[in-house]
Amino acid sequence: MIFSSKAEYGVRLMVELGRQSPEQPTSLKAIADAEGLPLAYLEQVVARLRKAGLVMSARGAHGGYWLARPAEEIAMVDVVQALEGAIAPMECFVHDHTERVLCSHEPDAGRGCATKLLWTRVQGGIIRSLQTTTLADLVEFSRRHDGEQSIGADAQRERATGGPEREPASVA
Amino acid sequence: MIFSSKAEYGVRLMVELGRQSPEQPTSLKAIADAEGLPLAYLEQVVARLRKAGLVMSARGAHGGYWLARPAEEIAMVDVVQALEGAIAPMECFVHDHTERVLCSHEPDAGRGCATKLLWTRVQGGIIRSLQTTTLADLVEFSRRHDGEQSIGADAQRERATGGPEREPASVA
DNA sequence: TCCATATCCTACCAGGGCGGTCGGATTGCC
């Protein structure tokens, strides 16, 4: 498998936050209960998102987490990278901060791995798909398939009449 | 990391086979020496390729492996799938033989994972990149960056210079 | 016929990462 459960949990967490109103923080416990995920483990997951500047937090009673910016402006590539680290198809395939692609199997600098071409294309395919998907796409998808049930369903339904206009994103 | 070393080794092996003439089999030992890979482990790797019908083999002295069909007709998606198993971005994301995409996180059938959309797109990106790359592409790339050195370089050099001499660079 | 070479097969093993738990420190609203 390609991504670990950190990515799965983290994305679900982000989607859940995307469904909440950004004014009030959502507690991890509420998300853990809603998604059926272990709270203590979610803490580790959300810590990565916070360090990446994707979510913000408030401590103490009635604290919690919320999106650092609107879901429309969050590309999933940033989310997944925060959760999984650099997206590289192979161990030997790490971009350093410059342009160069390093590969431990290249005996001399300048010679190319036979496989470098392949992994480059695969990496491109992954990153492109993650760049063109925003968190808002997933939130929208989630809303359509889940109805309006959510953590704050009661509060949300109250506001629901003056609903915002959102353009439907293309679904895979 | 996304793919294991089985994929790396297996792809390198396939590229090496693609550089050989298909008439005569290439022994695993020659490939292991050329690429600096452990022979015993390569046996396990090549077994997968053989079972997938991508390479053929001959046992006994002067035996070895060769491509089952021309490199132009081998899509890398088949190679990687043979080596890694089904390509799924997540544990919970397995196609059964029918059309359905199963996800263990779907609480009720018919409801959608919030993340299903994302993993579907990622999977699509990976598979597309693997489908549009053939083994011949990699062989060509390898030839351009490696010159013509290859396993059969000894015979080639003898023919060219008329005698054994120090090899200027390792093939690996 | 015997040997060298090579594929084929199964079992085995150490290490590390993954998924997860635990205990506690800190913060802040009531």
Add this chain to the structure above:
DNA sequence: GGCAATCCGACCGCCCTGGTAGGATATGGA
């Protein structure tokens, strides 16, 4: 102060990965 919540780091079992070991089988050549 008490409770709810974020924060932090240590710990831990399981399984998969990468690799080794040892042998059985097949085949061409001397």
